[in-house]
Amino acid sequence: MSNPKTILKLDVSARGKASVSRQLADDLVARLLEADPQARVLTRDLSTGLPFIDEAWIGANFTDPAERTPEQKLKLALSDTLVNELRSADILVIGLPVYNFGVPATLKAWIDLVARARETFRYTENGPVGLLDGRKAYVVFASGGTAIGSDIDFASGYLRHMLGFVGITDVSFIAADQMMMDADAKREAARAAIEDLAGRAA
Template identity: 45%
Template sequence: MKNILYISSSLAGEQGQSSQMARELIAGRRAAGEQLHIQHRDLHAQPLPHLDEQRFTAFTTAAADRSAEQAAIVAESDALIAELRAADELLIAMPLYNLGVPSTFKAWIDHVARAGETFRYTENGPQGLLHDRKVTVLAARGGQYLGTDMDTQTPYLRHIFGLLGIQQVNFIYAEGLNMGEDQAQQARQRARDAMQAA
């Protein structure tokens, strides 16, 4: 049984294009006989608090010195990190908002990317502390950005997961979804074809 942590953050919930892609991928794998346990974290339905001074201070305070409120903040982050550590694979449904990742997804990153927990600083630079595993990003975009300077998502996701020690970050794109129905249908079909090899 493969444990998959599925993360979605579409403002449209399960009707979002990226969420639909994720459901298709999961259904296709199950139809092919894969035994999957899906842990779904919907960051739109259950958003996490954004990083602020209070949370950052809690993360960086020694455990013995934390107040009860700080301990509760850290416990929430610890639970998210435990989910990440337990996953054999990450499946990320990724919409594009204003040329970046959704702020709810960035909040999740700020909870799981913690020095001393998922990465550490060394004299040679940061070192990831998570074992490598496959990450599949299902990127749904209204326009066409791949291969241009406006695609900030692809390098950011590679870098941030690389910080944690995860190098296997694979992308399946559906671009031009708001550029006419013909373009959208072609983009969805290309994405489905790519899912067959994912």
């Protein structure tokens, strides 16, 4: 009997329960669970804050694991936890609110903590290769005025690139963009997209 799948859900928005990206990500996870009731869900709320990498973190990360001091291991402990969460996931669901045309600082901090050479990617003579292939990612993109894929959208392309950088190339975006224009219509379109994607995942 195969092991149940793990869904890792990243909540990013600082708006809490009022967040459209959180609500739609919850809807998506609920539909994925309907399709696979045995799947387990692991939630990481990034809105509570993550530390930014600093000189000590970089020094610890580039020290051979066998030679790291207890202080260096402690410095990398949270990063190790986040990397292990990502490794354990078969499906990644990210609720992505657009802040000032880009990703929120907490999501960028998460990316900096999980994009680690020898852990989630490796360097080869042909360039970097991601180590987390075989996973599926869904990104729920919510914005007030930024159209997904537009010239002022610096969030979706960046996130797709970074996921691909660590090997996650099967990425689907669900957009509730430009909510200031027609929030109800945008939300319903996103919910319809969730139904469609979840149905195909069943």
